[in-house]
Amino acid sequence: MNDGGNIHDMNAERKPSPQDEVRFKALVAEGDRARLAFRIADAITAYSEALNIREDPLVSGRLGICIAMANAPKYDYRAVHELFEAVFYAAGANDTERTLFWETYKRLRRRVCKVDVTASSVDALIYKGDDRRATRGSFFWTFVNRGVHKWRGTLTGHADIERIVECLGSEDVSIRFDFVALPPPPPPTPKETTKTIIIRDSAPPAPMRAAPSAPDPSVPVSAKPGGRLGFGIGPAMVFGAAPSPSVGVSAIGQYRRSGYSALVMARGAWSLGDIENRPINIFSAYAFAGPCVQWRWLDGCALAGATFFDRRVDSNPLYRTDTVGKVIPALGLGIGATYAINGSLSARLFADATALTRDMIIDVTADSGATTPVWQTQRFALSLSALLVFGR
Known part of the structure; x- marks a missing residue:
């Protein structure tokens, strides 16, 4: 469910088409039937879809x-x-329903x-x-549950601001963000030039045996004679x-030789948060392979492969628990940087951007079988990996 906010949502300013109005009335009727039959999840789904078409204080209530x-x-x-919408506009089919809106609002408002x-x-x-996807403007209000909530504010050219709000229940809280401009960056410091004086002896120096030198980290491992096979994680x-x-x-x-290499990469990642405040978890796995061209400690790669998405809906009172893959x-395309620690160990940073051939739609399904899309993957995915590479 989306976070509560200003009284009118953006779709309240949009006049629905005749077709949308017909669908709105059908969804409201479907929600009324489900509510009277105590099919609460189906009623929530139908009313929510109706309010996505246009605002109505009675439906909100x-x-x-x-x-x-x-x-x-x-x-x-x-x-x-939603109850505030109904109470504010005195919505209700009759006095009994208006009283129910008001009494329920008063009871929950304490929480x-x-x-x-x-x-x-x-x-x-x-x-x-x-x-940051839930970013709002600079003047609004919203309801929040009990607990500690962290708010952040950003403004280009100004220092970010963080505010902490602790809600114990029933309070009205005001927070203000007064931004302070960042100072301009200091001018670059001019570089000092130094002169080195070398004094040579007229006698030729005695021959000396060269001591073995430490490996130069700036020289790529692939510059060594022969090929190199490495594995990293x-x-x-x-x-x-x-x-x-x-x-x-x-x-x-990765197998490297003479400025070229072949790369095979696998990756698994788990989403850090829910989707639109819904109990949905996403796991993504990637498998790619392709050729690379090296220049000193940098290399660029062209990649081809596949991405696996696993979407799981956790147990909850509103939607059906299921798994879709x-x-x-x-x-x-990828670009990597390698730093040789010693002859058999390297540190490597690798960034890649991949383009999916089609979208992955994330949805939820009510007990009635009605499916509601809630998010659609982007066609491009960016990733950054930090690896230790072992190889002979």
């Missing part, structure tokens, strides 16, 4: 009642927001706080937690496979 009936405290903030957010600039971006971070960054592990195998072919 009935959705808030259904969320409260689901007895899921983590969604108290959403129930209060949430109303947060008013203001900022010193209309260009600021304010968001709660670590999810290390942590990885992936962007684009899920709404939030994913972390996992990468493993590579898909394999999507992909092409990509």
